[in-house]
Amino acid sequence: MTDILDLAPVLPVVVLHDAADAVPLTRALVAGGLRAVEITLRTHGALEAIAEVAAEVPEAVVGAGTVLRPAQVEAAIGAGAGFLVSPGWTVRLLDAMRASGVPFLPGVSTASEVMTLLELGVREMKFFPAEAAGGAAYLRSLAAPLPTARFCPTGGIGEESARTYLALPNVGCVGGTWMLPPDAVRGRDWARVERLARAASRLRQHGGDTGDPGGA
């Protein structure tokens, strides 16, 4: 099973308002070098969007985000989700995620939660809400006492802060929405999304380079 944290340095978090955008948006992200894509179950049509991406963009690894309840695990897997992400976790949700057979990232924001999940055998976690919960300094502090936990920080991260997180030993990838500016998605400016994705995909290798060159 491929670890989610190793698929790409940046995990785009997609909130779709029109399921018809899912395939072209994902193609733009993949063309830019980001092949793991999290579609949040926050909007109507999210499951349909996951199904379409799974069927039509085989080079992408599409997962479901904002998975809050066990029933959503089943629905997401049924739609074709290849991984599951939650802003937090409960015992029931964790049981369902484990039983799903796909990689999953439960969300944590305290040392005690990290310790509890490690005790339960879970080593990969989403750190959410990353910036509000203490940012890179907080994760850096966790690395010393809890070196076996690996994180995908998400929440309030932009290209600059992504670079800081990615330099930490306990960060596998960062999640964010900065490569999907609302006006670009609304205007279906997939070329701009592709450019932003390309810059994001290069963060790890080159320590970052170009930013958003602006609209198409």
Ligand SMILES: O=C(O)C(=O)C[C@H](O)[C@H](O)COP(=O)(O)O
């Ligand atoms: O939907 C979820 O399950 C979440 O946990 C929230 C998302 O990770 C953030 O909404 C990311 O958005 P930014 O803060 O713009 O990076």
